[in-house]
Amino acid sequence: MTSQNIVEEVISHTNIIEIVSQLIPLEPAESGWYRGACPFHKWQGKKGLFYVSEVKQVYRCYRCKRCGNVITFLRDYRGMTEEHAIVQLQERLK
Numbered sequence: 001m002t003s004q005n006i007v008e009e010v011i012s013h014t015n016i017i018e019i020v021s022q023l024i025p026l027e028p029a030e031s032g033w034y035r036g037a038c039p040f041h042k043w044q045g046k047k048g049l050f051y052v053s054e055v056k057q058v059y060r061c062y063r064c065k066r067c068g069n070v071i072t073f074l075r076d077y078r079g080m081t082e083e084h085a086i087v088q089l090q091e092r093l094k
């Protein structure tokens with residue numbers, strides 16, 4: 001299995017909402033999106049800038065412009081390598 005396949009398998013078997021909501025509080029927004037306080041830039045007390053999509057399995061912050069998938073979220077949130085994040089997500093699937 002190539003690493004690209006592993007990445008795709010981990011992403012397709014992991015719900016980003018489940019992972020992100022364990023780390024930051026999320027509330028449901030419209031069209032399958034959830035929103036919360038962005039963990040990647042200094043929070044000003046305004047809600048609704050950080051969005052996570054259950055449908056697309058991506059996150060996006062409209063202020064600091066960070067976006068990505070569950071792997072890059074864990075990489076940046078935890079300060080770990082992508083490889084480590086993938087291994088951690090794989091462990092969850094076992």
Ligand SMILES: [Zn+2]
Binds near residue numbers: 039050063065
């Ligand atoms: Zn942000």
